[in-house]
Amino acid sequence: MAQNLIQENQLNRKAAADALRKFLEEIIRTSKLELKATVHFLAPDAAAGEGEPEVAADIDGKDREILLEYNGELLKAIEHLAFRALRLEPAFHEKIHVDSGGYRAVRFEELRMTARVAAERVQSSRQSFRLNPMSPRERRVVHLALKDMPGVRTESVGMGEDRQVVIYPTDSKSPS
DSSP states (O other), X not given: OOTTSEETTEEOHHHHHHHHHHHHHHHHHHHTOSOEEEEEEOOTTOOOOTTOOSEEEEEESTTHHHHHHHHHHHHXXXXXXXXXXXXXXXXXXXXXXXXXXXXXXXXXXXXXXXXXXXXXXXXXXXXXXXXXXXXXHHHHHHHHHHTTOTTEEEEEESSGGGOEEEEEEOOTXXXX
């Protein structure tokens, strides 16, 4: 399924969108859930912002709440399976996003806000702050949200599902 998705180290957006659509339709059909997937992609000449997807899918329908139970675990699992089915290397995972009614987009915005508030606390207290464990994509959202914030730096620590982002104060004299 993944052939022709990566060309010259770039995601072929149309091919990826077509493959993702086909995968999601098959998952939905076999699950017998009342859902429908809509997939769109950025035009080949359009630039995606850092951390922004190039291919996005929205799954909606009568059974949408099932996807969102337990903090959206089923939705995240479907996205993970899509990466596997499309045989995408981890470097390309951030280029594809599966959501349902903006649920994960809101979660990412909440993470950005939490990160900024925590970073402000680190700036004023000069004490490091450890965020709760989160997925690789969620950690990346935090790292990107704070990468240009003065006086702090971020680092992922821990292993597996317990991996967390720690926000550290920086010495104003150091380049980091």
